[in-house]
Amino acid sequence: MTTFLKLAWRVSLVTALAFAFAPEGRASVDDAQSFALQAAEPYVKEGFQVREDYWGGDLAAGEKKAVRQQLFKGNEYWFWLGTEVEAAKVSVHIYDSEGKLVEQPDSWQKGHFAAAHIMPKSTGSYFIIVEIEQSPEERTHWALVYGFR
Amino acid sequence: MILFVRISKLSIALLASGALCLNAAEAPKRVDIKQLSKKVDDVVVPLPNEVFGALNKLGGVNWHEYVRNDKGSNFTERPRIALLLGAVIADGFIAVQAEDAPTVKEIGQRVLNLAKGIGVGNSITPHAKAITEAADKRNWVGVRQELDRTQNSVQQAMNEVHDEKLSQLVSLGGWLRGTEVLTAVVNKRYSEEGSELLHQPDLLVYFENKLQAMPEFNLKLLNDIHTALIEVKPLIDVGDAHISAASVKKINDITTRLGDAIIKKTP
Numbered sequence: 493m494t495t496f497l498k499l500a501w502r503v504s505l506v507t508a509l510a511f512a513f514a515p516e517g518r519a520s521v522d523d524a525q526s527f528a529l530q531a532a533e534p535y536v537k538e539g540f541q542v543r544e545d546y547w548g549g550d551l552a553a554g555e556k557k558a559v560r561q562q563l564f565k566g567n568e569y570w571f572w573l574g575t576e577v578e579a580a581k582v583s584v585h586i587y588d589s590e591g592k593l594v595e596q597p598d599s600w601q602k603g604h605f606a607a608a609h610i611m612p613k614s615t616g617s618y619f620i621i622v623e624i625e626q627s628p629e630e631r632t633h634w635a636l637v638y639g640f641r
Numbered sequence: 642m643i644l645f646v647r648i649s650k651l652s653i654a655l656l657a658s659g660a661l662c663l664n665a666a667e668a669p670k671r672v673d674i675k676q677l678s679k680k681v682d683d684v685v686v687p688l689p690n691e692v693f694g695a696l697n698k699l700g701g702v703n704w705h706e707y708v709r710n711d712k713g714s715n716f717t718e719r720p721r722i723a724l725l726l727g728a729v730i731a732d733g734f735i736a737v738q739a740e741d742a743p744t745v746k747e748i749g750q751r752v753l754n755l756a757k758g759i760g761v762g763n764s765i766t767p768h769a770k771a772i773t774e775a776a777d778k779r780n781w782v783g784v785r786q787e788l789d790r791t792q793n794s795v796q797q798a799m800n801e802v803h804d805e806k807l808s809q810l811v812s813l814g815g816w817l818r819g820t821e822v823l824t825a826v827v828n829k830r831y832s833e834e835g836s837e838l839l840h841q842p843d844l845l846v847y848f849e850n851k852l853q854a855m856p857e858f859n860l861k862l863l864n865d866i867h868t869a870l871i872e873v874k875p876l877i878d879v880g881d882a883h884i885s886a887a888s889v890k891k892i893n894d895i896t897t898r899l900g901d902a903i904i905k906k907t908p
Contacts, residue, residue, distance in 0.1 A: 560843060
């Protein structure tokens, strides 16, 4: 089985289990992760290795969180953000250590999914800023995964 | 039925998000990083193969030279096992770069034994098997993925039993081994592009802070690593300047010494 199929199977299984066994209103960051992995899925076919680890939590609408990340010049990175709250609107953006927006223009935002793309011009620390822009929930789970090639 | 409807809806959403290359939402062109500082999580420790991948793109690396066959000593101290485990997983990524299937398989078994020694063997058994199978098929992408899964499973298992500090030592062991090899490669054929990959000052600060918060382990090796990180920091925290060939050599000397200490029992 290819890595892509394995990932697709894992995503489907995680999603199915999350929805089959989690009662309404008892979602978790793990559910958000399954959505972030869904957003990542098409990129695996393009050779991106998606890290197993992920970062997540919960935020109120309008609240932001930053993740500091060491990136290496020469690599190409995508960061994928997801939440299980389908009516939510989320965003993810990449800034350098000076606070300058440095993501590629093909970064995208689509409801409860968002992704940011970078080919770092220098090796060093970057800030990945996630935001729950809108949500009907008081607190909204989010999860961020990334891949590189 | 409801489950299938939901999954279908998710698939449609996925296709929409994947197929449409939407422009990024209007984001501020600049943010005040200092204002965000209270909301910033710890720096994320990269996998060794992230830096190896970048290094490989600079060309001319004979990865076979860096494959390590020394299996290391058998330790009883859990912090030492954790450090060695991280280093051995990094060795796995090096063996993958070299496409050395026998070594990859040995490393899979070594990782399993170390994980058992630290009490998290159960979470690793399927990964060790998958590493062997992927190596037999020379499926290097698969081996890389399984090594990542192995490290993640080990660390998750440690975190679940509140052994977060051991989990951090796994990351540290991997980072030190990765840095040892990175500096060896760049030292052999210096280039500014290669030495730039060492520009990781926030990671050093992260590991320094974590080591300071582990007084209970009281191991000479951990003290030595802490001292070494302080010694390395000014060599790589050079702002916009280039990291010199002399600095690369010095960092290689330091990390090689630490690497030897991690795998060998000291008298």
